[in-house]
């Protein structure tokens with residue numbers, strides 16, 4: 001069923017009783033050509049592009065809970081492509097371009113909003129670093145601008161300019177950056193993948209990976225054994241535990257990251273604002289009016305999808321330091337997600353030492369914006385057995401080869417990335 005203004009009117013006239021389910025609830029078959037573990041945004045996008053762009057049939061996505069129950073439905077919805085290093089820049093720029101056409105592609109309203117990202121500058125050295133990153137982005141065909149203090153004040157008059165410990169000196173702006181409704185991305189990819197024959201199987205936890213003669217033959221699940229020719233992992237925060245089922249010891253740690261939403265307010269913040277000096281804080285306003293914000297990792301490894309009060313306190317303190325008016329706004333909800341942190345803060349889309357086992361992970365806290373390119377490049381890898389050109393440096397063995405992609409220059413410390 002195609003969604004359109006006409007279909008909305010037609011369904012309204014019949015009391016909205018005839019909408020078809022957006023995807024089926026199939027029982028697992030005994031065998032698939034490709035099984036993707038993880039029904040987050042990346043797993044579903046991979047299934048969609050495999051079916052559409054690489055004519056792969058007989059695909060299943062196995063999700064241990066409901067689709068979007070992981071980080072895909074927990075993030076702060078920011079998309080951007082302000083990356084500088086070869087290996088990251090072309091990849092994230094491809095992703096932003098795919099976001100720009102995604103709603104038409106999926107025939108689904110994902111509320112893509114290119115409202116612009118304003119990354120505040122608080123020191124001369126930070127301005128130099130931002131200018132360098134911006135120049136690299138311009139040379140790579142992306143968009144970037146530097147604003148001075150007065151231009152920022154005109155754009156965002158409610159920030160703390162005059163009494164801040166870290167005064168605002170200017171900002172780096174990417175106008176094409178913005179937000180996308182995260183649940184809608186999951187549902188849009190699920191619906192589009194399902195319409196191309198992909199079986200999306202929820203409440204189906206993979207508990208073991210069966211191998212014979214060095215190759216994966218299938219997975220043990222809470223719904224029984226399911227065979228496959230190729231197995232692809234897209235399990236984000238659970239990447240290291242699922243990888244271990246195939247004997248892989250991956251360079252990934254799992255850490256908790258929290259996010260928050262306030263009570264609904266009248267329109268106030270019409271950009272994504274990032275504050276990255278002294279503290280770390282990012283904020284935008286949802287279409288419902290809630291302020292959506294977050295900060296750093298809690299700082300310890302965890303598989304709990306909830307965090308601790310110390311991070312709540314420091315997030316609120318950073319927020320109020322930047323926007324003093326926030327002190328009078330009530331926070332409604334807080335939640336956590338499990339982040340698959342790599343040693344260099346960049347992701348992995350690669351084959352593994354097990355020939356028919358493929359890995360997509362290590363997204364740290366930037367994987368939502370990567371969703372379309374991640375799905376596309378992972379599908380390319382699975383179908384053709386070779387990396388897509390823009391993902392060719394996102395390799396698993398880059399750490400042992402001494403070729404990390406440390407965008408932030410933070411060294412091999414997953415909790416700092």
Ligand SMILES: Cc1cc2nc3c(=O)[nH]c(=O)nc-3n(C[C@H](O)[C@H](O)[C@H](O)COP(=O)(O)OP(=O)(O)OC[C@H]3O[C@@H](n4cnc5c(N)ncnc54)[C@H](O)[C@@H]3O)c2cc1C
Nearest residue numbers: 038040041042064070071072076078206337366367368369
């Ligand atoms: C609080 C927070 C804020 C964030 N903000 C941003 C942001 O603003 N911008 C941005 O770009 N990124 C952001 N991120 C990161 C982003 O959400 C993730 O990097 C991205 O969603 C990860 O990919 P995914 O969607 O496929 O992961 P998930 O949605 O986590 O998908 C993995 C799925 O695998 C399933 N799974 C795990 N183990 C098994 C198993 N054994 N069997 C079957 N299924 C299994 C899980 O249940 C889960 O549904 C944020 C994350 C959090 C938590």
